[in-house]
Amino acid sequence: xxxxxxxxxxxxxxxxxxxxxxKPSFENPGRADTILQQVRQAALGDIQPGRAHDSALYVGAHxxxxxxxxxxxxxxxxxxxxxxxxLPLIWPVRDLRSDLEPATIDGxxxxxxxxxxxxxxxGTWAAVSASADLALTGVQTVLDGAxxxxxxxxxxxxxxxxxxxxxxxxxxxxxxxxxxxxRQGVQRVVVLDVDFHHGxxxxxxxxxxxxxxxxxxxxxxVHCYPYFSGHADETGAGAGQGFNLxxxxxxxxxxxxxxxxxxxxxxxxxxxxxxxxxxxxGVDTFxxxxxxxxxxxxxxxxxxxxxxxxxxxxxxxxxxGGYMVDDIGRNxxxxxxxxxx
Ligand code: SP5
Ligand code: ZN
Numbered sequence: 173x174x175x176x177x178x179x180x181x182x183x184x185x186x187x188x189x190x191x192x193x194x195k196p197s198f199e200n201p202g203r204a205d206t207i208l209q210q211v212r213q214a215a216l217g218d219i220q221p222g223r224a225h226d227s228a229l230y231v232g233a234h235x236x237x238x239x240x241x242x243x244x245x246x247x248x249x250x251x252x253x254x255x256x257x258x259l260p261l262i263w264p265v266r267d268l269r270s271d272l273e274p275a276t277i278d279g280x281x282x283x284x285x286x287x288x289x290x291x292x293x294x295g296t297w298a299a300v301s302a303s304a305d306l307a308l309t310g311v312q313t314v315l316d317g318a319x320x321x322x323x324x325x326x327x328x329x330x331x332x333x334x335x336x337x338x339x340x341x342x343x344x345x346x347x348x349x350x351x352x353x354x355r356q357g358v359q360r361v362v363v364l365d366v367d368f369h370h371g372x373x374x375x376x377x378x379x380x381x382x383x384x385x386x387x388x389x390x391x392x393x394v395h396c397y398p399y400f401s402g403h404a405d406e407t408g409a410g411a412g413q414g415f416n417l418x419x420x421x422x423x424x425x426x427x428x429x430x431x432x433x434x435x436x437x438x439x440x441x442x443x444x445x446x447x448x449x450x451x452x453x454g455v456d457t458f459x460x461x462x463x464x465x466x467x468x469x470x471x472x473x474x475x476x477x478x479x480x481x482x483x484x485x486x487x488x489x490x491x492x493g494g495y496m497v498d499d500i501g502r503n504x505x506x507x508x509x510x511x512x513x
Contacts, residue, residue, distance in 0.1 A: 173489075173508055174218045174321050175211050176310050177204070180302035181326040183295025186257045188340070189288035194259070197289070198463055198495045199340035204326035207491065210501030211324070216508055222302065222309035222323075230304055232355070233347040233377050237273065238335040241284050242300065242342055245292040248277040257291035286331070286338035286372075286398070300327055300342040307345035310488050311353050314448065320487045322508055323349070328492040330371030330452045331398065339369065339398060346452045346490040347377045350384050353448050362387065362446040362485075364437060366476065367454020367492040368464035370402025370418065374452065380412040385444045387437045388452075389430065391465055392420035415444075423465040427472040430457065434479055441483060449485040455494035455503040462495050473503045477510025487511070 181204045188197040211219060230239050249258040260281035264270035274280050281292070303325040310323035329346055331339030350361045363378070365371040365388040378384040393402040408416040417440050419433045441449075455473065457466040468476075480487065489508065494500040 173216055173512055174220060174313060174318060175216060175324055176222045176306040176321065177208055177219055177324040178222055178302040178306055181299050184293055184299030184327055186291035186293045186296070187259070188291070189259065197291070197340065199327065200497075201326070202497050203494065203500060204324060204491070206497055206501040207324055207504050210505045211322075214505045214509065216505060222306040225305045225308045227301060229308060229352060230343055230348055232351045233334070233344050234332070235335050238284055241280060242337070243297050245277065245281070246294055246296060248280070249292060252277060257293045259288045259291050260285045284335055284337060286336050289339055290337040290342060296342065303327055303329070304343040304345050304348050307349040307488070307490050308352055310490070311349035311450070314486045314488050315353060315356055315358065320489070320511065322489045323491065325491045328454070329373070329490070330365055330367060330454075330492050331369070331373045333373040333376040336373065338373075340493070341373060344373045344377060346450050347374050349488055349490060350378075350450045354383055358447050359383070360385070360444060360446040361448045361450060362441050362444060363450045363452060364441070365390070365452035365454075365492070366457065367452055368456040368461065368466055369397055369454070369493060370420070371452055372398050372401035375401060375406065375416055378412065379408055379416060380410045382411045382415045385415045385417070385441065385446065387417045387419070387440060389419045389421060389433050389437065392422055395423055396465065421466070424467060426467040427469065427475065430466065430468060430472075431475065431479065434476070438483060446485060449480070449483060449487040451480060451487060451489045452492045453489045453504065453507060454492035455500050455507070458494065458496055458499060458503055460496045460499065464495075470499065470503055470506060473506035474510035477507040478513060481511045481513070
């Protein structure tokens, strides 16, 4: 399987609000570097850089003004005399106005985010645009006839919504790829999200659409981040009614229950008859992940890859979460090798 990778990811390394303190983010450059190293060691296949794409291709999954905000945010922040990472400090929650875009950077950071886990740094735009470009290059490769491809994206994307960053995510790489496939004439695309956390951004982007089925297995939001999205009764709206499937699972879920949920997902996907599968591949379902609560063992990731191969679809894997840096490379490669076996 071909892997798309860019060293630009290293330009984004920031902080997050964690346990009431600003600390180095769990989402760090070592993640992608260790995955790349394992891809090499396993001789998975070619490793190629992505092609640069016009940021207009991010629009559709995101709004134009949000993409512009991301591109400008560091300049706007440093123009106020700041030199360290930018984080939001206020959000337009239930009783506040959320229909007016503020003019100043503090207001805009809150307007376009859901948490304080996604700092804007000097290199954020370079890294997130390169990451999205890997997903675009990957999906084009599959559309051109490759049976599968792996976009080694970093930063991840599935928490990023039409106008929102959060959960270490800025541009929704998987959604940008899925939307691009539609633009290229693919009729029905399924996005399967196996990251531990609910992919609220992907859900939100496609919630009103029946052409992209979104299916997610994740920790039950009653107990797990992102808390405010991912319940089973979120099934889509309007033309998208019935085209969003959430399979929340309890803390402590191990392979057998995860596999059963994957079987439920497979049934829904089969009846949808998609032409393309985009997998939001998080390996934070690992038993030793530092911020998550499932119990998949390394060998289970091989089974996951085998199960997905059984779906028989052209498949783009897009990297999402996974934070036990010593093991995530092995776990990712296990999925990809299981898929190809
Ligand atoms: C892409 C992705 O996996 N994003 C996950 C974002 C999770 N951010 C908040 C996690 C909070 C968990 N707190 C754990 C504290 C450990 N001491
Ligand atoms: Zn995650």
